[in-house]
Amino acid sequence: MHGQHNKAWLMVLPAVLLLGVFGVVPLIAVLNYSFFDIFTLQDRFWVGGEWYQALIRSPDFYAALARSLLFTLLVVLIQFPLGIGIALLLPKGTRTSSFFLMVLAVPLVVPWNMIPIIWLNLISEDFGFVGQFLVWLDWPFDYKFNPFHTWALILIIDTWHWVGLVAILAYSGVSSIPGSYFHAAAIDGASRWTVFRFIQLPKLHAVMMMALLLRVMDSLMIYTEAFAINAGGPEGATSFLSLELGEQIRGFDYGPAAARSVVYVLIVLLVAWAFQTSLRRHNSADEDRV
Numbered sequence: 001m002h003g004q005h006n007k008a009w010l011m012v013l014p015a016v017l018l019l020g021v022f023g024v025v026p027l028i029a030v031l032n033y034s035f036f037d038i039f040t041l042q043d044r045f046w047v048g049g050e051w052y053q054a055l056i057r058s059p060d061f062y063a064a065l066a067r068s069l070l071f072t073l074l075v076v077l078i079q080f081p082l083g084i085g086i087a088l089l090l091p092k093g094t095r096t097s098s099f100f101l102m103v104l105a106v107p108l109v110v111p112w113n114m115i116p117i118i119w120l121n122l123i124s125e126d127f128g129f130v131g132q133f134l135v136w137l138d139w140p141f142d143y144k145f146n147p148f149h150t151w152a153l154i155l156i157i158d159t160w161h162w163v164g165l166v167a168i169l170a171y172s173g174v175s176s177i178p179g180s181y182f183h184a185a186a187i188d189g190a191s192r193w194t195v196f197r198f199i200q201l202p203k204l205h206a207v208m209m210m211a212l213l214l215r216v217m218d219s220l221m222i223y224t225e226a227f228a229i230n231a232g233g234p235e236g237a238t239s240f241l242s243l244e245l246g247e248q249i250r251g252f253d254y255g256p257a258a259a260r261s262v263v264y265v266l267i268v269l270l271v272a273w274a275f276q277t278s279l280r281r282h283n284s285a286d287e288d289r290v
Contacts, residue, residue: 027265034258044255051259060244061260065267068240071154072219079159079215083166084204088196090167092175101171104164116228119157143230147237150230154238157225162218166211173207174200206279213275217268241267 034051036044055061086104090097110118123141125131134141143149177200185195223242226232232239232247241264248257 030258030261033254034262036255038254038258047255051256052263054256055259055263061241063236064239064241064244067238068220068222068242071151071222071240072216074155075158075162075215075219076212078155079163079166080208080212082159083163083211084170084208086163086167087170087174088200090171097171101168104167106164107161108164110161112224113228115157115161116225119153119160120229123153145234147234150234150238154222154226154229157229158219158222161225162215166208166215169207169211170204173204177203209275209279213272216271216275220268220271 033044035046035048037047037050038044086100090100107115120128122128123131123134123143125135131141141149143153181199182195185199190198221242222240223246226238226240227243227246230238232243241260245257245260245264248260
């Protein structure tokens with residue numbers, strides 16, 4: 001048995017090596033750059049923790065962090081009830097459900113840089129049917145200068161892009177529940193809400209925690225949609241952490257950008273660790289009950 005475990009580690013060794021080459025090595029390089037004032041890779045000066053001190057003391061950093069956390073919170077509150085609701089409405093194991101699952105998966109394979117272009121065309125007042133419909137309703141939609149409209153548009157785009165992932169994962173979790181649970185609930189006269197609360201939701205916990213981890217980490221790193229829609233505007237209302245980092249890189253401000261990247265990675269890793277700890281505690285509690 002011990003030898004079999006060693007063979008299992010050998011199977012994942014190539015993935016570990018690739019992660020080290022393409023993940024750990026660049027991260028170490030960025031960490032190194034964060035302690036320098038860089039003009040070129042050959043012309044740089046040691047500044048120690050100066051960039052980190054400036055970042056921690058910057059009100060703009062905390063404002064961007066607050067906007068990023070708010071966006072992540074809204075993404076979770078919108079996409080998870082919607083995705084789980086879609087999954088519960090789909091019949092199990094039918095062609096109809098397969099068709100709708102394929103439709104939900106389509107946005108997931110659209111190139112990221114094309115998504116904001118698609119939606120900007122849709123809301124165009126000149127040739128987009130959504131924009132023309134809003135004009136017909138006489139409902140002014142000004143995503144360029146109205147922060148609320150900009151936030152709404154980015155949230156709609158992100159939901160269109162990712163709610164399919166939540167729905168597909170939720171559907172897989174619901175489909176894996178044995179039918180005997182539902183038969184027993186029907187015999188007991190359980191209501192639809194009771195079935196969801198005490199049968200489906202507990203069985204969905206593990207897969208939804210994985211979906212939650214993916215969506216939280218991805219929403220914290222949103223860049224393409226927010227930048228293409230309004231480049232952080234209006235007046236910085238959608239200037240998330242990722243956008244400010246991108247602006248520093250585009251401005252060749254490599255030292256502060258490296259420090260911001262390191263802090264950014266630490267935030268994402270902290271979130272991943274918190275989710276992993278929560279999932280382990282839940283699994284341990286389930287084993288204790290058994």
